[in-house]
Amino acid sequence: MGFDGGHPHRRRAGAAARRRRARRQGLLAVLGLVLVLTVPLAGGPAGPQAAAQEGAPAADAAAPADLRIQARSALLVDAVTGQELYAQDPDRRVLPASLAKIMTLDLVFHALEQGKIALDQEVTVSEAAWRLSVQAGIGGPSAMFLRVGERVRIEDLIRGVAVASGNDASLVLAEAVAGSEQAFVTMMNRHAAEIGLQASRFSNSHGLPGGEQHVTARDMARLALHVLAAHPEILEYTSQKTFTWKDFAPQPNYNRLLFRDRRVDGLKTGHLAAAGFHVVATAKEGERRLVAVVLGAASDALRVREAQRLLDYGFQQFTNTRVAFGEEGRQMVPVYKGARPRVTVEPAAPPVVTVPKTEAGEVRTRVELRDPLVAPLAQGARVGTLTIEDARGRVLRTVPLVTAEAVPRGGLFRVFWDSVRLLFRDLFA
Incomplete structure (x- = not known):
C-alpha cells in the first residue's frame, strides 16, 4: 500500500468522529464520577x-579563516551563556599537565565550603610532597619548595598552586582533603563525571606523567565554567601576578596573559614536553566574561599569543543580548x-x-x-x-x-x- 492518504485515512477519520459523538452522549453519566478526578492531568x-x-549550544558564527589557532586544539566560550564562539578540534584528548590543578582547586574549595578544611588550618607536608619539591630544586617541575614535616596553612598552599603551580602544594592539599592522593584521585574522577567532563581522566592531583590521564578543550572549558559559577573566589588567587613564600624570590604567575591584558584574571596554565603548552584563561569586560582554552601550543609565547587572539575575537566580534x-x-x-x-x-x-x-x-x-x-x-x-x-x-x-x-x-x-x-x-x- 502506498502513502498517498487514501481510504484507510478516511476510515480512521470516520471512526474518530463516531468516538467523539459517543463521548458527548455519555457526558452526563460521566459527570457523576467527576468527584474522583483528583489526580493531576x-x-x-x-x-x-x-x-x-x-x-551544548553550537557556535554562533563561522570564524574567519585567519583565526586558525596554532595549537592542537582550542575553544572559546562565553561564560554567561555557555555558547561556543570558536572551536578547533575541541574533543581531542591531550595530557592535562598542570591543568589538572584546576580540578584540584575545585575540590579544595568544595571542601572549604563543606567545612572539611579551613583557610587558616595548618597541615603537615608529607615525604611524598617533599620529594616533588626536591625535584623542582634540581631543575624539575614547578614547586612551592616545601620541607618534609613542615606545617603550612591551607591558604598558602592554594596560592602556591594557583600562582606558582606548585606540584608539592597540590599533593599536600589532596592529602588534606581526602587523606591520601589515591582517595583524592577517586574524588577527582567522580566529580569530573558529575559535572559532565565526558572525556577526561585524572591520575594524580598535579598532572605530572603517570597513569591514565587525559583532558579535552571542551572538558576544560566546562570545568572552568563550573569553577567560575561555584567558586568565583578562586579568581582572587589565580589573578595574583606573583607569589612570595618565606625568603624565596617572588615567583611570577605562569599565566603571562595577566601581565599584558587587564581583562584577564585566571585560571591556569600547564606544560609537559609530551603535551605542549596549555592555558585555560578567563577574562571579563563589562558584563561579559569569556573562557579561552588553548591546548598543545609549541611554546609559552605561542599559547599566550593564541589565547589573546581568541579573547580579542570574542570581545570584538560578539555581544550579549537579553x-x-x-x-x-x-x-x-x-x-x-x-x-x-x-x-x-x-x-x-x-x-x-x-x-x-x-x-x-x-x-x-x-x-x-x-x-x-x-x-x-x-x-x-x-x-x-x-x-x-x-x-x-x-x-x-x-x-x-x-x-x-x-x-x-x-x-x-x-x-x-x-x-x-x-x-x-x-x-x-
Missing part, C-alpha cells in the same frame, strides 16, 4: 528546577485545581544569548508551556521552555521556564469545578 507538577542551560519574556521577565499562567487560579512563570536563568554584533537585534524567541498546569506545583517546578533562535532559525539557547512560587492544591469545590472544566476542554478540543 497531563503530567502533573515538574520535578526540581532544571539547569539554566541545556545541551530577550524579553512576559512583563518584566515574568508571565502569569492559569492553573487548574489550585488554591490560586494563576501562577507566575519566569526563566530559570537570565535569557541572554551571545550573537555576532551585526545580528544583535535579530534574535527571536519561542515559548512552550505545559498545558494544562495542574496543582500542586512546587516553587521552581519546570513548566516549559524558552527557546532563543537567530534570524535563520538556529537554536542559540534553551532556558527552562519555572514557577516563581508554589501553588498548593485547592479545596474540594475548586478540584471538582476544575475537573469539570478539564473534562469539557478534553471533549470539545
Whole structure:
C-alpha cells in the first residue's frame, strides 16, 4: 500500500468522529464520577528546577579563516551563556599537565565550603610532597619548595598552586582533603563525571606523567565554567601576578596573559614536553566574561599569543543580548485545581544569548508551556521552555521556564469545578 492518504485515512477519520459523538452522549453519566478526578492531568507538577542551560549550544558564527589557532586544539566560550564562539578540534584528548590543578582547586574549595578544611588550618607536608619539591630544586617541575614535616596553612598552599603551580602544594592539599592522593584521585574522577567532563581522566592531583590521564578543550572549558559559577573566589588567587613564600624570590604567575591584558584574571596554565603548552584563561569586560582554552601550543609565547587572539575575537566580534519574556521577565499562567487560579512563570536563568554584533537585534524567541498546569506545583517546578533562535532559525539557547512560587492544591469545590472544566476542554478540543 502506498502513502498517498487514501481510504484507510478516511476510515480512521470516520471512526474518530463516531468516538467523539459517543463521548458527548455519555457526558452526563460521566459527570457523576467527576468527584474522583483528583489526580493531576497531563503530567502533573515538574520535578526540581532544571539547569539554566541545556545541551551544548553550537557556535554562533563561522570564524574567519585567519583565526586558525596554532595549537592542537582550542575553544572559546562565553561564560554567561555557555555558547561556543570558536572551536578547533575541541574533543581531542591531550595530557592535562598542570591543568589538572584546576580540578584540584575545585575540590579544595568544595571542601572549604563543606567545612572539611579551613583557610587558616595548618597541615603537615608529607615525604611524598617533599620529594616533588626536591625535584623542582634540581631543575624539575614547578614547586612551592616545601620541607618534609613542615606545617603550612591551607591558604598558602592554594596560592602556591594557583600562582606558582606548585606540584608539592597540590599533593599536600589532596592529602588534606581526602587523606591520601589515591582517595583524592577517586574524588577527582567522580566529580569530573558529575559535572559532565565526558572525556577526561585524572591520575594524580598535579598532572605530572603517570597513569591514565587525559583532558579535552571542551572538558576544560566546562570545568572552568563550573569553577567560575561555584567558586568565583578562586579568581582572587589565580589573578595574583606573583607569589612570595618565606625568603624565596617572588615567583611570577605562569599565566603571562595577566601581565599584558587587564581583562584577564585566571585560571591556569600547564606544560609537559609530551603535551605542549596549555592555558585555560578567563577574562571579563563589562558584563561579559569569556573562557579561552588553548591546548598543545609549541611554546609559552605561542599559547599566550593564541589565547589573546581568541579573547580579542570574542570581545570584538560578539555581544550579549537579553530577550524579553512576559512583563518584566515574568508571565502569569492559569492553573487548574489550585488554591490560586494563576501562577507566575519566569526563566530559570537570565535569557541572554551571545550573537555576532551585526545580528544583535535579530534574535527571536519561542515559548512552550505545559498545558494544562495542574496543582500542586512546587516553587521552581519546570513548566516549559524558552527557546532563543537567530534570524535563520538556529537554536542559540534553551532556558527552562519555572514557577516563581508554589501553588498548593485547592479545596474540594475548586478540584471538582476544575475537573469539570478539564473534562469539557478534553471533549470539545
